[in-house]
Structure formats: C-alpha cells, structure tokens
Amino acid sequence: MDQQAVQQAAQLINQAHHVVALTGAGHSTPSGVPDFRSTGSGLWSRVDPMVVASIEVFQQYPRAFFDWSRPLTRLIMDAQPNAAHVALARLEHMGKLKAVITQNIDELHQRAGSRRVLELHGHMRESTCRQCGQVVATETFLDEWLATGNVPYCECGGILKPNVILFGEMLPRDVLAAAQVEAMACDLMLVIGSSLTVMPAATFPEIALERNVPVIILNRDPTHYDQRATVVMHDDLEITLPAIVAAFEELGNKER
Template structure:
C-alpha cells in the first residue's frame, strides 16, 4: 500500500511494528534533514554545488586533501550544531524497548548515537564525519585538532606515522567497511520487519538490504518523501514527513 496520509501511515506502521518479532531500521539522509543536516543528492544538495572527491584523488594529491578538509570545515556549523530529530528519538525508543536490536544507517552525522542508541548498535555503512582516522595506522583524531593545524599551516595535517588523516567516512572509490556490511547483512536476515527510512535507495551496495530482507520473507516498509525504485515491492510505503509519521513512537 502507498499512502501520503500521515494518519493512515502511522496507523499501519504501528500495526506492523506491534506484530513484528525483530524490527530493523535502515536510515538515510531524509531522517536528518529536519535537524539541519544537508542532503547530498537532492536538488540544491551538497553534491550539486561541489562534485565529491574520489578517494584515489584524496590519497594521491595534497591539494585534494586540503580541499576535502576545507569542505568539511565549511559544514562544521551544520554538523556541530545538529541535534537528533523526532525520527531519531522514535528509533531510539524502539531500540530501548528491545524491539530493534540495532540501527543500520547510511548517514555519517552521529545523530543516532546522540539520540541514545548505543554506539555498538549503530551500524554505520558510510562511516562517521564527527572524527577522523589515519588511513595508515587507524589512529583517531578529533576534528578540532585537525582544524587547529589546518588553520595554522593552510594544509591538512598528516599522522605521526606519516599517513594521511581523513574523516572517518567512506568516500567515492573507497572500499565499504567489511565488518559493518557483514553485520548489516546478518541483522537483515534475522529481522521480520525492515524499515527503510529517508533513503532514496539508489546507493549500492547498501540499497540491497531492503531487497534482501523482502526476499528473505520480512515485511518491508518504506518511509520517504519521494518515490523509490522499491516502492512496488514494499508492504507499506508512506510518502510524508518522516518526523510527523514517526513522532508517536517516541511515547508509544
């Protein structure tokens, strides 16, 4: 069923959740837009203004590393000030109630953790932009430390080991994190209700999880403002504001 009516969507979603044994939320950028986090792909999004930097270019060219960090610092006000929205709090409620064992996310904003979901139960397929890692030794660096040295020299700093420091995100051309992908697959195969929330479902291989869940016998719900390629196979599709639809779950 496809609906644009918030009340109908809420009612049917709650019924599916009540009847489910294991719910797996899978989130994309749409759950965070009400928090002030910019979307990347939609008209007016980040990538319509600046083409993404390929991982190979980041590694090969200092100028690209400098540009990548300039862009990250330009977004600091939005990422740094963002607080979890109604959707994040709703999914945290599901997790605290034991209805959702984890949250799988394509987002890099750390808002699921900020909403109260334990870090070990947030499966980040595309990494996290709130800290940085050395690409060689995996040493962790805080964004403020990188910013201080960038401002002092005009260049992105390198690690003490000589490796390049990059936000802990997955860039174009960079391998997906094996452990996170493996865990997301395991969770998908164990759930009987898969909630795809705020994702355009066009970025592979992450977009394959809803299809895997459906083929494995789980119910599939898609909550997104715009249509997706998987709408026709879903058990429920709600094209409405994500926060409006999920808000009742916070107190349910």
C-alpha cells in the same frame, strides 16, 4: 497524514520481534544536515561530491577534500537529532528495534540514544594516518582544522583522513557483514529517509522482501521498492515516524 497507514505500521511493529531500520540522508535533512551526495543548491552546487569526496582526489589534493568538508562538518556538529531520531531510539529502548543500519556519518542516531548503529559509510569520530596507519580521535585536530583550514597531519608526516567512506573506497567489511546478518534476521524492516539508490543500501530491503518480511518505507520521494512495501508514506518523516511509534505504544497499553 494517512492515519490508516500509521495504524497499519504500528500493528506491524507490534507483531514483530526483531525490527531493523535502514536510514539514509533524508533522516537527517530535517536536522539541517544536507544530502551531500547529491549535487544540490547552496554550498555544494559548485563541486561534484563524487569528485571532491573521492579517495582519488583525497590522495592527490587532500586540501580540496578538507576545504569542501569543512562547512559540512560544521553543520553536522551544530545539528541536533530530530523527532524521528528520538522515536527510533525509543523503539530500541522498548526492545523492538534491534539495529539501525545507516548511510549517515553524522552520529545523530547515537546522540538521540540509539545504541546499536551500523555505520555503513563510517564516521568522523576517528581518523587514520594515510602513511603509518595510526588511528587518532578526530577531536585532537578538529578545532584547529575548523578554525584554520589547515590539513591535519600525523606525527609521522602523513595526512590524517577521517574514517568516513569516500567514493571509490570499500565499505567497512565488519559493518557490512553485521548489517547483512540483521537483514537476514529481521521480521520487519523500516526504511527511513533513503531513496534506496546508493548501493549496497538497496540490498537490505531486497534481502527482507525475498524472505517475505514486511517493509515499511518512510521517504519524501518515491523509491523503486514502494510497490513491494507493505506501508509507504511520503509525508515528512519527522512527523510520520513519531506518530507510528506513538500509535505502537498505544497498542501496547491497550493490550496490557
């Protein structure tokens, strides 16, 4: 691990007053949650998530969506926040981090203690009836669905769709607006575990960079924004982020 980069990132956090983090699938892969958007190996190799996790397929063949998402949901429920989630929550509790903008639907940030989480792709906590619009807590049908695989129905007979944003659906407008406000307000942006290829994720570092706000990128693979970032680290983020937060805390202790 590049200790100089760790120190530089810690200095940037120390100087900043309004840090905003943007997190993607890579933040949760060390917790065992796969990047379901990319066709990879194992469970997800047989189907294209762009098709089965699209609103068109959900409308026509809801069963296909529920069958596909069942093992993924089990993995999410069993997953535990990793050291990077914990470090990010700590940064918020110390008053530095003002918001986490996330592409993840697994709620691991909240479970690690993060309070202000802007979920661009929605969440599993609630589900909405496609027919009458009633919103119910997903836990009302979760166990039965996981046990039986039966498609969940509302009292009115409509199908209940978890409030996750499927391909072909609009992102939640209020969340998107709040995330844009944060990107406009931040004086340091952390990009963690996002390849910055899915829109609108890439627009947030773009907003920051256009305002000459420094950007720190922690991601396994290179991104299109690496050249313009102040610090870039490709090591495992569950090691780099806790190291950066610890180095920042040490700086604070020295100054006190």
